[in-house]
Amino acid sequence: MVAKMVKRKNCSERNLKTGFEHFLEMDMKKNITAKDDLKWERKLAKKLRVKEGKLWGVDDGINSLFEEIPSVVDSLGEGEILEAQKFSLGSSVKKRKKSGLVVETSSGDVALEHVSIKMCSSKKHEELLEQGPEGGMAHMVAIRVAKPVKTFGPEVVMEKAPALEESIKYKAPYLRSCAGNESEEYHQIQRQIRGLLNRLSESNLESITKEMVTIFHSVDRSVSSQIITEEVLASCSRGQRGNEQYAAVFAAFVAGMAYLVGNEFSAELVASLAKSFEDEYLRNEELPLRNLTLLLSYLYIFNVFTSDLIYDLLIILSKQLLEIDVSTILTILQCSGMKLRHDDPVAMKNFILSVQNRMNELKATSGDGKSNINNKRMEFMLETICNIKNNKKSPKEDTVQYAQINKWLQKLRVEDTVIRGLKWSKLLDPDKSGHWWLSSNMAFLADNAEEVAARIDGEVLEVQKMLQLAATLGMNTDARRAIFCVIMTSVDVLDAFQKLLRLDLPGKQDRDIMRVILRCCLREEAFNKYYTILASHLCKHDKNQKYTLQYCLWDHFKRLESMNPMTSLHLARFVAEMLASFTLSLAVLKTVELSDTKQLTPTRIMHFRMIFEAIFKNPDRVVWNIFKRIAVAPELETLRNGIKFFVREYVVSRNKGFAGKFKVAKRALNSVEVLLY
Template sequence: MEKVEAKSRREKRKESRLEKSRNRFQSWVQHQGTKKKKNAALNDSSRGGAEMKFGGKSDSSRKRRKNAVESKSKSNSKFQEFLRMDMGLAAAGAEEDLEMERRLAKKLKVKDGRLAGLDDGLNMIFEDLDPIEDSVVVNGGVEDGGSEKLLRSDKKMRSKKKKKPRESEVAEEVIAGASDTEIIEEPCAEKPAAERKAKYVAPHLRGCANAESEEISQIRRRVRGLLNRLSELNVESITEEVATIFRSVSRSVGCQVIGDEVVASCSGGPRGNEQYGAVFAAFVSGMACLVGVDFSAKLLASLAKSFEDEYSKEDSLSLRNLTLLLSYLCIFGACSSDLLYDLLSELGKRLTELDVATILTILQCCGMKLRGDDPSAMKDFVLSIQNRVNVLKSYSEGTQDGNPNINSKRMEFMLETICDIKNNKRRLKEDPAHHTRLKKWLQKLRAEDILLRGLKWSKLLDPEKKGQWWLSGDVAPTTENIDDVATTINMEVLEAQKLVQLAAAQRMNTDLRRAIFCIIMSGEDYIDAFEKLLRLDLSGKQDREIMRVLVDCCLHEKMFNKYYTVLASKLCSHDKNHKFSLQYCLWDHFKELDTMELNRSMNLARFVAEMLASFSLSLAILKSVDLANPVYLTPKRIMHFRMLFESIFENSDALVWNIFTRVSALPELEMLRSSLIFFMKQYVVAANTEKPLASKFKIAKKALDNVAGILM
């Protein structure tokens, strides 16, 4: 009793399973015996009838049949009968074992759903041997469909050389041999090697994994989130934040990412109203003020391409949103009215239903502004529309079907709007009081400086990219001009070597000074040089070298180049430390005027005059110079400061007034003001009797006496 109770649950389940299998096998054996008896009886009856029919052959046929049965029974040895019995017992429980294996694999989270152990290498030894079960079953005379299927499946598996776990292989073979009508197969879905070794990519990154890097994708998502929250109340803060993101990457990448997101937000977004278009247009104009006009130029090019794509798809919703953005870009001063007139002329030539809707949107949004900017162009547009409508009406009258666009209400409303614009009748939507907040903000940013003139719709869509200055460096070279590209690269390498040699010749004796020199001299424009100088990320007092190298480069030029003053003004407006460094650098050069070459002195005078005219510096920089001291005023110094004031007087009266007014209200600069009046009267006006200089001297003198500091 103790021994029986000590049996585990697993052993009990195994015994019950074997008992069940044994009963099934015994019933199968009995069924086969009865089946054979029936077949033998049927054969005897048929043979008996044949013997009666043909006669004399019953004894010989009976003897042959008896010998065949005896030989068949002899061929079945005891060992083979034992194997057949063992297979029969195991086949019944194999299905339960596989089910238990699948459950355990699911709980244990085994890969591929199989409990496969480590390969001990024995499968390679028995790989070429035929399975024992197959040979036994076939030789034993069990001719059923399961054995044939097993043989075919085994040959197929060995031809493909698939290595399966030994336990599952034995189970599948046993099941196939035991069943007459059903084959239980559980294939192992193996993944390709390339897919198993591939790095996991998150679902939200799979779309752009091959197109761009993860860093650019993060920047794109951040910009998209900011644009989704864009409104009239937060447009200033969001524009500054996006401008900060723009400065953290290269200009081409920044323009591409931000421009794509702006155009996608308009073309792929919901139906937008005038407020929607105004906010996005104000954002684009603000970005152009903060980062440069090339941003707005590239965005206009991508907007034109997207407009043509949506027009070909006849998507009226996207076309309306893009048209609103383009119209408000014209209102906020990012592009001129010439671009919209060019688009209106293109739409007026076709004048389909979609064209009428687009023209109506433009005229409702900025029709009065277009009329005020260029009345003659508006008159030509009105005449062209009237002529086109008359042509379409005559064509519709000559045909039976007629043109449905001519008699549509939208066409009538467009003609009424054109008539109102021609007669200078203002509508409520074009009230100038609208979007006052956005206009004041753009006025602070000096949006009038970012106006793009001379742009044409055809120029934006030019496939050859002729005249598109904003695409410098972005157009990929073709195989046709590969020789030109190679020549250009070689020339750039030679120019870089020449720059290094020139830096050494101009006593740029440190790596930092040589790097600054190469950046300033190799910059495409002042913005490119400015950004490269900021990326140097100079620490401590190293940024003082920038202004010294810049002034030195300016003085070495044979003819004065205004590029250096624009770059210096940009640096001074960016950081006050550059302004202080420039002042100390100029004071050091003022001390060397007696020994300075004439060309260098002339360039220095023009440089200081341009910096004063741009209000990056004030006349207070001359407080270190005693212009009223005859001992100090040597001939070279007199000539230098005379060229300085003559360059100042070349500006307009208002600018001269503002330059001298900046030092009029400070009491500590009284000595400077008196010395300026003395020098200009004694050495500038008296030496040159021309009337323009005398009149400019009077303006400067009044400005120095302007204690209130009122600017013109």
């Protein structure tokens, strides 16, 4: 029992102080040796699980908390350091390669943080020891200069190493482990982004953009923006000849990213695109230049920036009109020429004048006027400019392209992030800094403050006039007034169509669009086909608009008796145009009893006679198709008989010139043949 108590007492006394506390209480000047020092350092490293100068596992930044706490060997002298060298070299033959401490000094104090010992064979160790302290220290210990550190023991002054102090810069310990992994992390993100861009298409555009946003926020913004920009430009410029769909998908991706992460991303990408464009232009590389031009054009189409930048580039290209200039201008005009004309007709006029002036200069310098301008590409460019000037669209521009992309971008409302006032020279400016895409816009406005103020006043007055006119026409709701202002202030049909789609009216308020169009058409002094073409576009885009138009026409048919003759004429021509464009069919007349002489008043007879006379003015093929569309349906038998009766009694009897057209109409109504489109 007594032995157990003694043993327990001895254990409690032994546990009162740790070995490290005993070590601190030792007289460091007299008792500690280099051998003991390294022994304690290794034990401490093993306890703290320190390997190669850093904690095992993920660096949690704890090293930064101990910057002001020195090592326990800060107070060692030169002789003891040399003794530590010999001990470490002797013990390294038996043990595996390890890293020790580095001596860092900046003044009289000493701070040993990390010693990199180059392990060799035992024979090599002996040779180094024989060389003395100079040879051993030169080959095995790296001494770095750091800030002075306070020690816990007595202060020991060591001399600096001036040669190493100037050649080696200090790097914080918690940053040393990141330097080696930086390039690998960069390449890993680059491979991930490249893989996503390689799979980018119109169908998965939204999902890949969301993944790219996640990657963008996972690392530094500048790094992620730089990688994405480089990969997008590389994908679009290098490789085979790119098509418009490929450029459109990448431009839509950039527009979506600009909304989701900020327009500084799109601004930096456009600046890099301009730099790549200039490089390819100077190298006269036509294929990469065309691919970059397509991307630039679709970035404009998808509202990443305004038309100012494109017009600035076109003016620059028109100054020389070399072959590569002509090719680039032609690519831009074929891709976005009509949109450029709609956005800024005045700038388009200035560009055309610039081209004409350059053509006159080329004719004057060539003498005969043929050597510099007589080539097919130049002729095609001039023909394209002429078509744009005359608002003559190509067949592909009559259809709404990239419907899925446009729907997604409208949902994001990317027009809110459009960059305004960009100039080509600003993109290439090497001294631009800060939010340069915003500062350029502000500078542009500041230089033209009076002009901008005058333009704003004019726009306010125009809006006030439009609102007063809307009130006189019975536009009694905010939705109808907005629709009216869009229709009356648009440049052309396509501009009005796109603006009406962007109104995004809630609920069934979009049905007011067709009512406002019809009311505006009937109140004009002269009939304007602008309203029929706009209504046709809307009906083809949304079938609900077609149904709304039918109900509006039926309501007007009921009020024919109280309608003035001019309004009745406009309504008749409107219906005839909608039938001739095959937006509506003659089934719209099924609510009218054309064979009932009691209901056919002079006013109603006059109105429907004008409709059929306008139809008969079309070619036979169009007349055939108009009447053939109601020939098969059995529920329209009454309508077919009513049409034959009305045309025979009230149209052909008064004008024998329509007899031939009536024969075509009758054969179409009795035929089961296909339509002749």
